[in-house]
Amino acid sequence: MSESTIDNTGFKVADLNLDYKVADVNLAEFGRKEIELAEAEMPALMALRSKYRKEQPLNGARIMGCIHMTIQTAVLMETLIDLGAEIRWSSCNIFSTQDHAASAMAAKNIPVFAWKGETEEE
Numbered sequence: 001m002s003e004s005t006i007d008n009t010g011f012k013v014a015d016l017n018l019d020y021k022v023a024d025v026n027l028a029e030f031g032r033k034e035i036e037l038a039e040a041e042m043p044a045l046m047a048l049r050s051k052y053r054k055e056q057p058l059n060g061a062r063i064m065g066c067i068h069m070t071i072q073t074a075v076l077m078e079t080l081i082d083l084g085a086e087i088r089w090s091s092c093n094i095f096s097t098q099d100h101a102a103s104a105m106a107a108k109n110i111p112v113f114a115w116k117g118e119t120e121e122e
Helices: 025-040 043-052 071-082 099-107
Strands: 062-066 086-090
Touching: 025 071, 025 099, 043 071, 062 071, 071 086, 071 099
Parallel strands: 062 086
Antiparallel strands: none
16 A cells, blocks of 8 residues: 555545545545534434444444445444444445545545546446
């Protein structure tokens, strides 16, 4: 793996050689701020993280998701990882992707393939 830099939120900014395709990884910082706001509005997922993080009930699970790539989906993705799952994600809709959400996932080296305006072929 090639070198990464650390952005001012403390997260690694992903390299171009990693396992993702997003519109603009430079949107990651904005996406991270939005994710933090969304976490405050999603108490059930946050409670699951707190309760089961140490137990890792999804350890060994390999989950592939194909739903709208939004900030709320990013919170779900990070919850699955916190509970031990290995994930890969793509968007199910060529118009609904929030590019900053996808970029925030890519910056954490989470495999994600989503950008607004992608073609059906892509």
